[in-house]
Amino acid sequence: xxxxxxxxxxxxxxxxxxxxxxxxxxxxxxxxxxxxxxxxxxxxxxxxxxxxxxxxxxxxxxxxxxxxxxxxxxxxxxxxxxxxxxxxxxxxxxxxxxxxxxxxxxxxxxxxxxxxxxxxxxxxxxxxxxxxxxxxxxxxxxxxxxxxxxxxxxxxxxxxxxxxxx
Amino acid sequence: xxxxxxxxxxxxxxxxxxxxxxxxxxxxxxxxxxxxxxxxxxxxxxxxxxxxxxxxxxxxxxxxxxxxxxxxxxxxxxxxxxxxxxxxxxxxxxxxxxxxxxxxxxxxxxxxxxxxxxxxxxxxxxxxxxxxxxxxxxxxxxxxxxxxxxxxxxxxxxxxxxxxxxxxxxxxxxxxxxxxxxxxxxxxxxxxxxxxxxxxxxxxxxxxxxxxxxxxxxxxxxxxxxxxxxxxxxxxxxxxxxxxxxxxxxxxxxxxxxxxxxxxxxxxxxxxxxxxxxxxxxxxxxxxxxxxxxxxxxxxxxxxxxxxxxxxxxxxxxxxxxxxxxxxxxxxxxxxxxxxxxxxxxxxxxxxxxxxxxxxxxxxxx
Numbered sequence: 001x002x003x004x005x006x007x008x009x010x011x012x013x014x015x016x017x018x019x020x021x022x023x024x025x026x027x028x029x030x031x032x033x034x035x036x037x038x039x040x041x042x043x044x045x046x047x048x049x050x051x052x053x054x055x056x057x058x059x060x061x062x063x064x065x066x067x068x069x070x071x072x073x074x075x076x077x078x079x080x081x082x083x084x085x086x087x088x089x090x091x092x093x094x095x096x097x098x099x100x101x102x103x104x105x106x107x108x109x110x111x112x113x114x115x116x117x118x119x120x121x122x123x124x125x126x127x128x129x130x131x132x133x134x135x136x137x138x139x140x141x142x143x144x145x146x147x148x149x150x151x152x153x154x155x156x157x158x159x160x161x162x163x164x165x166x
Numbered sequence: 167x168x169x170x171x172x173x174x175x176x177x178x179x180x181x182x183x184x185x186x187x188x189x190x191x192x193x194x195x196x197x198x199x200x201x202x203x204x205x206x207x208x209x210x211x212x213x214x215x216x217x218x219x220x221x222x223x224x225x226x227x228x229x230x231x232x233x234x235x236x237x238x239x240x241x242x243x244x245x246x247x248x249x250x251x252x253x254x255x256x257x258x259x260x261x262x263x264x265x266x267x268x269x270x271x272x273x274x275x276x277x278x279x280x281x282x283x284x285x286x287x288x289x290x291x292x293x294x295x296x297x298x299x300x301x302x303x304x305x306x307x308x309x310x311x312x313x314x315x316x317x318x319x320x321x322x323x324x325x326x327x328x329x330x331x332x333x334x335x336x337x338x339x340x341x342x343x344x345x346x347x348x349x350x351x352x353x354x355x356x357x358x359x360x361x362x363x364x365x366x367x368x369x370x371x372x373x374x375x376x377x378x379x380x381x382x383x384x385x386x387x388x389x390x391x392x393x394x395x396x397x398x399x400x401x402x403x404x405x406x407x408x409x410x411x412x413x414x415x416x417x418x419x420x421x422x423x424x425x426x427x428x429x430x431x432x433x434x435x436x437x438x439x440x441x442x443x444x445x446x447x448x449x450x451x452x453x454x455x456x457x458x459x460x461x462x463x464x465x466x467x468x469x470x471x472x473x474x475x476x477x478x479x480x481x482x483x484x485x486x487x488x489x490x491x492x493x494x495x496x497x498x499x500x501x502x503x504x505x506x507x508x509x510x511x512x513x514x515x516x517x518x519x520x521x522x523x524x525x526x527x528x529x530x531x532x
Contacts (some may be wrong), residue, residue: 010306011311011314012314017412020317027325030325031332034336035331036357038340041340045340166249
């Protein structure tokens, strides 16, 4: 202990304290602060980069999931549409068939009617012509027969007789 | 990764040290061969080695790189002596002529005796007391001694070294390159393995400056002490005292309510125990930094003594077997000393951080 006290030099202690504090102050200002800040900035940068990478990966996963979901949806939708189209086609064919049938039937009926009408008209026409022809013939016959006055009177009398009967 | 780094560091410094040491031994050999030719008695050589070691461990007023004891010549530079003795007195240490002459300054006479400056008469008489200690008056000595000079140089070096490291970050946009790549793991080690676990996430930041400075200061000086220049700064009690005092002051000033409560009125124990514990805890406050200063001083001094003794043994044996044996022993001790240099810096920093941690700790339990 005595040796320690004897070895102790106040001057050296004084200079050491002074110089060390000065060194501490200068190093703090010119070395430790920029060094520690640089390290901290870099560490923060790495941390942020890692975090954003993680985020991006998560987003990517979400996106892929979304894509898959959308694809699936699209597929089901397509199927639905196809199904619908198929059924629609079937319906349309069915409807068309029905319609065609109806139209045909209608047409047929109309044609039949027309034919009937035409027939009727033709018959009527024929009747008229026959009647005209008959009248003509009758006229001619009557003309021939009624050349004499008595014949005319006789006819009128018979006709009148007929009218009375009618 | 960390282990690998320390391995590389050790290798780097080891290489340097080996080269340097061989150099130093060479010088020593040179000067001792001379001595043995003239004073062949081994006893005298042993005393000489002992004195050399003693001299090396102490601070000195000039920066002597090596000496030729035979011719009485010292190679090195003198340093300024600054005394406070009824006014400031500044003069070159060359006027002491390495303790051989009396320096006369403005009518006062000073003599260098065993590394200390005493006020004497014109003849330089030293009076001794009963315990054979000099009884002369000692003026207050603020000299720029070898250690102070080394501290100034080291401070300049550290400033240049770490500010260029800081600049390299700016230059490379935050990417560590060159010095920064080399030193960053150590800085990170101090932050992540010393400061944060001991002080805590919340408070550690404001102690980082001190912890980094103290770690590199002690480590660099410990390493410098292994160089053959014979600079022994961290093995100096005044230095370790100053460092430990700073740790002590910072600890007390950052002490929160809980810290003081745990010292004077320990919570969670019955009151008679509180009274008994208070003085013990108070004593602990002073013992902690005291242990810190003694630990560093003793480790570094002991390392230097052992290493120098082993190197001295080479010349005591003076034969190929014994000398080479001591050479390899000195080699092994050098290796260990490199480890000790780092370890002591680590321990000092770690314990400082631990004490700061005690001071700022927040107990919400109990």
